[in-house]
Every structure is written in C-alpha cells, then in structure tokens.
Amino acid sequence: EVQLVESGGGLVQPGGSLRLSCAASGFTFSSYSMTWVRQAPGKGLEWISFITTSGGKVYIADSVRGRINMSRDNAKNSLTLQLDSLRDDDTGIYYCARWSGAAHYFDSWGQGTRVTVSS
C-alpha cells in the first residue's frame, strides 16, 4: 500500500524556518516524481514545488521562489521541504503527493502537516 506521511509542521514566528518531511513507503520511491501542495485556511489548493525522480530538476511556484528548497533522499525514501523567511500567508496544511508517471496526475497524497506562522 502506498503511504505518504508528512511531518515537521508546527508554530513558527514570522521570519522563521521550518523543515517538512514526507516519508514514503509501499512503492519504489526513486521511480516517482513528487510534489508539495498546500492549502491556506479558507483557501484552495496551491501547488508549491515539484521534484523529478533523481532530484535533478526542481520546479517552484513564484509565490515561494527564493524562500524554499525541495529535495529528496532516494536511499531513505524521504522528501524534504525547507521553508525559510516564513510569512503569515504561509500558514496552512502542507501535503506531499506522488506524480503518477504513467499518466499526468497526482495519484497518492499524504494527510498533510499543519504549519502556523504567527507571532
């Protein structure tokens, strides 16, 4: 069974940093591109970043460019999102998801980890 489990969320002050993780199991992690999507309170889903299978290519949304770093460790079946210079509008639930590969969609999602940016 495919499982994606996010962790690392919490309360952080504006300007602070957080490191989110996504632990993958039940599939060959190194064969799939991965992504992070977030949802601010009362808002819709917002794509943040996408990383290819080897980690050689990372795509980042304009809203977070320069403030995040997405990486992966295929040996540890883990995905990481480093969030820096956090702002109030970074508050939300952060989901990791798997890109199908065979088709064009996100076929598995984690339950999300909550990030709250507040003083």
Next chain:
Amino acid sequence: QSVLTQPPSVSAAPGQRVTISCSGTSSNIGNNYVSWYQHLPGAAPKVLIYDNNARPSVIPDRFSGSKSGTSAILGIAGLQTGDEADYYCATWDSSLSAVVFGGGTKLTVL
C-alpha cells in the same frame, strides 16, 4: 487569483447531475492534460479524473471528465450527500513551468 477559473460553488439535489467547469488558456489546459481532485475537510485530496477523461478504477462511473479547447468539465451524476466536497481542476502550465490548480468549487447536495 487562480490561473484556472472555476465557479466558487454549485448545488443540486440528490440524484441529479451537476457539472463543474474549469477555464484556462492555451498555455495550460489547451495543450496539457487535466486532472480533477475531490477534497473533503480533514482528508487528503483524491483524484477523480486524470488525463482529461480517464477514471481510476476505484472511482465510480458517476464521475466523468471532458476537455475542449481551453476548458474542461467535471460531471457528477446521481448526486449523493457524500459527494459534498471541494473539487479542483489541475494541469501543467507550459509558460509558467508550474502546476496550476483551479480556485476550487464547493459542491452542495441540497
């Protein structure tokens, strides 16, 4: 302001059919595959439709998708109260080199 435009809300009675539109441009919907996701509060998003009109085997055929030009449509037939959720379209935007989501549509089953 989302790159893809969806109606904020739709509603219909149980048993009826509803459609949700998703409008984009040639940079996104016009030249890329569209997928649709259902998102219930507190749950992980779930794919309903991928590659414009394909349906995962676990998704009932009450859910359908289509695409024409720069617009896509999600159809839900035989509405059930359990279908009340937020629905999102998504695709790749070649100009932005980014995945783009619609703003989401809240479905109410009256």
